[in-house]
Amino acid sequence: MPSATVNKPRPSELLSRLTSAEPEVKVRALREVKNQIIGNRTKKLSFLKLGAVPAVAGILADSIDDVTENNNCNNTNNFLVQSAAALGSFACGFDAGVQAVLDAGAFPNLLRLLANPNEKVVDAVARALRMIYQSKLAPKYDFLQQKNMEFLISLLNSEKETVSGLGASIITRSCETNLEQKALFDAGILRKLNSLLEGGSLSQRDASLESLATVFRNNPEVISKFAGPEIGRPLSSIIDLAKDRYPRTRLLACMCLIVIRNASPHFLQDIGIKTKLIHILLELLDDPGQVGDEAPFAFSSLIAQKEDLQKLALEANAIDKFHHHIKKGSLHPRRYEGILLALADMCSKLESCRSKFLSLQVLNLVADALTDYNAGVRAAACICLKSVTRSIKNLSAGYFMNETIVIPLVQLFLDPSTSVQVAALGATSNIVVDFTTRKSIFVQCGGMKQLVQLAKSMESSVRSNALWALKNFVFQADNRLKEGVFSELTASLLSSLIRDPEPSVQEQALALVRNLVDGCINLIEFVFAEDGLILGAIGRQLQCASKAEIGIQGMYALCNVASGNEFHREAVMQLLFTQMGDKNQSFVVKFLQSNDSQLRTATVWTIVNLTCPSSPGAPCRLEKLRNAGIVSQIKNMVNDPCVDVKLRVRTVLGQSMAFGDN
């Protein structure tokens, strides 16, 4: 007779039975809790809230005492197995559960129980510990302590898969620094992992691949020692596993090989292995499960920043394949996010990839993803857009400045997730560099006003990215647009942003001013608004510029102001010579002596504009500059290594000679 669910005790009832004096009742309740929570995240949460974890941890602890007192073995073992299994399940893929298990003090008890003589107990305990180590919340394992290393080795040497698997997962979770990686290598751990690769079971092979990748990460020294001649050709065993029959093994092997490639320029650089990796990863996309979800992330790690690989991937029809998968729809959010990021990486540098992307009409699908319910997907869609909109050809044609893209993108400015906001701003920054007359579309859908709002955000990354987008928006825009932006921003907001606590915000604010005042002379009045608020802010910021980029943008802003009329030039002069404290030197000389050639260039350009022969006040200004030692400083730069600087220096000196200087 098929069973049915009858007379199920309520969770709170079950919990009270956990503290029962009768062992029969207690163990049955324990088993019931375990069976209810396995696979059931919702139940894990509700039992957690009722305080189940400390109760179960308590049973574990009591049972250990019973073991030491040699009480009733069978019963005790049963308690140990069930409580360990329950704790393991709480910790499985559930961070709140991991935290609760750790808070309940069960961790040291679980470790002790690894030495228990009963196999089932050890299995249950090892599994529970492995669940904990799969979480970021796991306690850090100190590999550098001798006895810890010995313990780890004993785990890896165990015959039991559950225990050796635990050893591997400890490495995968906790090994972080080059020092730790080297310590593991010196202790012979890699040799052990390699033997598990070749002779171990499926789960041991997979666990080894993950651990090896962790030890190799960013450590060319360990890699070359491992792959060196003494150990035979261990890299070949990993390469073989990339063609294994099990998809998960193939994926993990590829990930390991990619870690090796990225860390060390000597290994796996031939075109054969590159092509193989691309094909295996693209084929893994067809896997319907978790392996297929993770494959695009591995693909990204392979091709990111690497034009040669992007080209090979293009030839392997990667973009078509990704397109095919997105078109299918109803993707797991992780997979969707991965594919979008992979497309972003593909299109990050090569115009050929962007052309392929656009020709396949993938853009519409990406625009859809902007409104996805999952934040990771939305952010990934924006990052993908940012890559594709680097296509100057299409930007110039006004391809992206249309409502299908702009409206959902602007909506993301108000997204609850900061990372989505920042990603949306990044894509916007490219799109608004539109060389057609369609920038007004952006204003019409409220985008410009939103950007100004975001410039007031509490998050500095949001502020600086909003300013970046505004900076690009006003780049070579018409006067009307610029005036619109300025009146929305106001002088007081802009000047406070110039004086923002974050250097990245300061830099973008100054760059925004630079672009605003560039061009028409009327626009220069912006910096004089409200008693010269902005000009004053620029001056103060330049005196205490914390990095070259701030100086560069500030000087170019001043340079643009100085391209105006006499009044403007005099105002700039005054700024350059304002003393601060006991500094005798104007920041101008400091900038001229900077290591950064762009900063030197910007500063000399400003001097060029200030000493332009056609302006009546030029000789006077030149005199002041001479007296401040700036002209002689410039004379010393006649042979500056940077061509731009050299040319502008000559212009200044030429102009100064026009006034009878020698």
Place this chain on the structure above:
Amino acid sequence: MASSKKLISREEWEKRLNNVKIRKEDTNKLVMNFLVTEGYVEAAEKFRMESGTHPDIDLATITDRMAVKKAVQCGNVEDAIEKINDLNPEILDTNPQLFFQLQQQRLIELIRNGKVEEALEFAQEELAPRGEENQSFLEELERTISLLVFEDTSNCPVGELLDISQRLKTATEVNAAVLTSQSHEKDPKLPSLLKMLIWAQNQLDKKAAYPCINDLSNARLEDPTF
């Protein structure tokens, strides 16, 4: 049209077949692999005694696995779940698809027994959260719930869910999951070999006429026809 196919007589074919040497141990291993994977414990034990072939899995674990499979086949899903969790709690904790399938089966059994109220309660408490946790289950969930709507379940569009074949499908999935967790391959090798035989014959068909095997169950050679 003249055939460009080569003709191979039965005599010649059988001569060639006799020249192929296959080791007894290899065929024994194939048989043992089949018995063990499919779960025929007693047969495997007997075979071991008679042939001396070592099973690549502990026969004791087979008994446990078969108990699980049988429970599913009989519709005792709750019992099956408890047994799987005793074997290895990780299986259902890390396999949401399988867990959902088992709970779906539980719901089907409740509906089959006419326990409508309990079925609704179960669906709400146990299955709905699965749909919340994972959107890909929603469609299947809706299909299963719709069983409750039809008076004549044997004729409704989702009637196949009530079929015994659904239980068998789930039982096979469970068997495979347990085998994989024990680091054993979930499919026996023998069927794959037979598939390869059929494929090879299909390939050869394009080039030759020869005595082929059409009935796998008796492996009889049938004379070539033009």
